[in-house]
Amino acid sequence: xxxxxxxxxxxxxxxxxxxTVNGEDLSASVEPRLKLSDFLRQxxxxxxxxxxxxxxVCGACTVSVDGDLVKSCLMYAVQTDGSQVxxxxxxxEDGSLHPIQEAFHEEHALQCGFCTSGFVMSTQALLSExxxxxxxxxxxxxxxxxxxxTGYQNIYDAxxxxxxxxxxxxxxx
Amino acid sequence: xxPAPFEYHRPETVAEATDLLAEFDGAELMAxxxxxxxxxxxxxxxxxxIVDINGIDEIQYVDADGEAVEVGALVxxxxxxxxxxxxxxxxxxxxxxxxxxxxxxRNRGTLGGSIGEADxxxxxxxxxxxxxxxLELASAxxxxxxxxxxxxVAYMVTAIDEGELVTNxxxxxxxxxxxxxxxxxxxxxxAAQTWPTLSAAAAVRVDDPGAADPVVERARVGLxxxxxxxxxxxxxxSEVEGEPVSGGALDAAGExxxxxxxxxxxxxxxxxxxxxxxxxxxxxxxxTAYERATT
Numbered sequence: 001x002x003x004x005x006x007x008x009x010x011x012x013x014x015x016x017x018x019x020t021v022n023g024e025d026l027s028a029s030v031e032p033r034l035k036l037s038d039f040l041r042q043x044x045x046x047x048x049x050x051x052x053x054x055x056x057v058c059g060a061c062t063v064s065v066d067g068d069l070v071k072s073c074l075m076y077a078v079q080t081d082g083s084q085v086x087x088x089x090x091x092x093e094d095g096s097l098h099p100i101q102e103a104f105h106e107e108h109a110l111q112c113g114f115c116t117s118g119f120v121m122s123t124q125a126l127l128s129e130x131x132x133x134x135x136x137x138x139x140x141x142x143x144x145x146x147x148x149x150t151g152y153q154n155i156y157d158a159x160x161x162x163x164x165x166x167x168x169x170x171x172x173x
Numbered sequence: 174x175x176p177a178p179f180e181y182h183r184p185e186t187v188a189e190a191t192d193l194l195a196e197f198d199g200a201e202l203m204a205x206x207x208x209x210x211x212x213x214x215x216x217x218x219x220x221x222x223i224v225d226i227n228g229i230d231e232i233q234y235v236d237a238d239g240e241a242v243e244v245g246a247l248v249x250x251x252x253x254x255x256x257x258x259x260x261x262x263x264x265x266x267x268x269x270x271x272x273x274x275x276x277x278x279r280n281r282g283t284l285g286g287s288i289g290e291a292d293x294x295x296x297x298x299x300x301x302x303x304x305x306x307x308l309e310l311a312s313a314x315x316x317x318x319x320x321x322x323x324x325x326v327a328y329m330v331t332a333i334d335e336g337e338l339v340t341n342x343x344x345x346x347x348x349x350x351x352x353x354x355x356x357x358x359x360x361x362x363x364a365a366q367t368w369p370t371l372s373a374a375a376a377v378r379v380d381d382p383g384a385a386d387p388v389v390e391r392a393r394v395g396l397x398x399x400x401x402x403x404x405x406x407x408x409x410x411s412e413v414e415g416e417p418v419s420g421g422a423l424d425a426a427g428e429x430x431x432x433x434x435x436x437x438x439x440x441x442x443x444x445x446x447x448x449x450x451x452x453x454x455x456x457x458x459x460x461t462a463y464e465r466a467t468t
Contacts, residue, residue, distance in 0.1 A: 012178045032181035032223065054174035055214040056207060057366065059277065068280045074210035075281075078181050079225060122277070143365030144275035 022090030037061040039077035048088040059145030062118040088117035100162040109158035111149035127173040177219035195313035197222040205281040246285025265356035269296035294398035302403040303374040303395030328401040355465030372397040373454035377462040386417035399434035418463040430455035
């Protein structure tokens with residue numbers, strides 16, 4: 001795959017980064033071209049970050065950086081030096097699923113599951129901003145994520161269930 | 174789907190950024206990376222140097238207090254969409270920002286990135302050309318101002334030189350007093366994440382919003398993805414100026430737009446369909462802007 005002018009691995013520039021992933025500090029030396037999605041999988045062990053299209057379309061790699069939802073394939077790890085990153089692994093506490101994850105489980109909001117962590121992260125961001133979204137608001141917000149199995153209805157049902165559950169529990173997503 | 178290797182630079186001022194552009198031939202600016210990242214992932218761009226401008230605070234501002242609305246190039250779609258000051262003074266801009274892609278893209282994508290990309294389907298280029306905006310460009314040798322009408326040259330080609338970056342844009346506010354101006358930005362697109370097939374922007378100023386039939390003093394109409402550059406349609410504007418907006422005037426403006434555009438056929442939108450969209454969306458945008466001006 002490498003073109004003639006591609007420098008060898010040993011000649012390529014690297015940068016040191018230190019960031020916080022799901023509450024844990026992490027330092028690494030990375031090539032600037034290393035995508036945040038690959039960094040999270042390879043250096044942080046966050047295999048819940050799915051690498052789908054790798055060019056910003058599918059939403060499977062969606063994570064939160066400093067509180068903002070981003071497609072981690074369109075950021076480079078070098079850009080997140082000093083940042084707080086949260087992935088789907090950061091949702092469950094003490095081995096118990098997060099209410100949003102429970103809702104996805106109960107509503108059968110997945111089949112193959114490849115897209116699910118992206119949808120769960122998007123749902124978490126949506127319900128943080130808007131605890132009681134309308135169907136239209138759900139559609140608009142989740143338009144950044146693609147599911148090729150379920151047809152979305154069960155996903156919307158899961159978002160509604162999660163919103164109700166969080167309201168009953170009186171907790172922030 | 175992995176980009177080619179590059180060296181990474183993260184300036185904190187415009188001056189540092191322009192020095193880097195001058196030093197490294199062919200360096201690419203990176204802002205929100207929602208378009209460049211795709212191009213690099215597909216190895217359609219393989220820059221040796223990336224100048225990441227996300228740390229430049231001096232181009233992240235909205236100033237709507239003066240005689241012009243001025244917006245820094247690094248303001249993100251999300252923040253434009255949520256700006257109360259812009260909703261009051263220049264509502265076309267937040268309405269356009271809020272319709273770009275999906276919310277995750279809007280968290281990162283920027284005004285300047287969209288302008289620099291200069292896709293004729295882009296929302297901000299259309300807003301700039303429609304409202305008569307101007308752009309400020311900086312390079313290591315100084316700054317200059319370019320009218321939006323002169324900036325967009327051809328499909329994804331602009332008047333920007335190597336070594337320059339867009340620092341901010343300005344819109345005149347005197348022609349658009351909020352109390353008697355209405356604006357609209359309407360997109361036709363098949364799915365949230367895609368580019369619009371066509372968009373129409375309109376601004377309408379009336380003489381007296383309280384009158385029974387307010388007269389249009391000034392109209393502006395622009396179309397996106399209707400030619401190889403964002404297209405203002407002055408002849409459609411004059412069809413509705415000088416009288417209250419009527420069905421007949423809107424029809425006439427729509428016919429002008431149908432003839433004025435020069436659209437590229439696409440897989441699911443041939444040239445005739447896009448002409449028909451131009452006609453219909455010109456009418457809808459003008460009607461909506463007029464309604465907003467008069468209520």
